[in-house]
Amino acid sequence: MDSSVSSLIRTSYLEQPSAEQAVHPSVYSKRKRLIDIAGALVGLGITAILTVPIAIAMQFDSPGPIFYSQVRCGLRGKPFRIWKFRSMVVDADQKKHLVRNQAQGHIFKNENDPRITRVGRFLRRTSLDELPQFWNVLMGEMSLVGTRPPTPDEVQKYDSHHFERLKVKPGMTGEWQAKGRSNVKDFEDIVRMDIDYQRQWSILYDLYLIFRTIAVVFAGQGAY
Known part of the structure; x- marks a missing residue:
């Protein structure tokens, strides 16, 4: 990511009142980090x-790179590179302007992209497609459970209350993935759910969201 954009994002976060800059207690939890490491190791084995x-299968369907990476913003807006199995055509980013956004706010979704x-x-x-993110978890850039990791262009458009989302590490799953997934199309709803997660957080609640996510995935609910 361009260093000027990275600097702008960090500055925008640091300009928030000191109470808003404070990170969430989950960031310092050794038990949460141990669960992240254990889960990441198991996940990388499956990956x-x-x-x-x-x-x-990918090369037969759409030849090109196996992995797709994109810069996202993590704890306190710090940029990092997220990894996924590629699920789109190779030049998807260049074609984004041709697809209608069906979501509201600072997110992009289209059911039939x-x-x-x-x-x-x-x-x-x-x-x-998200299995490679276990590497991000192992590296400490993400957690198994947290908030949705935003893109830099999303963060540049944030209002002051949106920065609350950056007080925790982004997660492979979280409140919105476990309880809505792609059916949640309003950015403000995602913000509300991310903040609700921070208010309810505990190790047991993390485990609950992990198992709920597994159940939702196996049921094939709400993803496209």
Whole structure:
């Protein structure tokens, strides 16, 4: 990401009142971090097993890179590179302006996005596209449970109350993934759910959201 954009995001966050800058207690939880490391190691083992069949299917369907990376904003707006299995055509970012946004606010969603490949649609429906993010969790850039990691262009448009989301590490899952997934199309609803997560947070609540997410994924609810 351009250093000037990164600096702007960090400055925007640091300009918030000191109470808003304070990070959430979950950031300092050793138990949460141990669960993240254990879960990431297990997840990366599963990822290693599934990478070959996913890569083969992907090359038959839409030849190109196996992985897709994108800059996202983490704790206190710090940029990091998130990793996923590629679920769209190779030049998807250049074609984004051709697709209508069906969401409201600072997010982009389209239920029938033509850029998504056939294999990619399966990966998204089963959340297999997100398996490489276990690497981000192991590196400490993400947590198993947290808030949705925003893109830099989203953060640049934030109002003051939106920065509350950046007080915790972004998560592979969280309140909105476990209770709505792609059916949540209003950015303000995502913000509300992310803040609700911070208010309710505990180790047991993290485990609840993890198991609820697994159940939702297996049921095939709310993803596209």
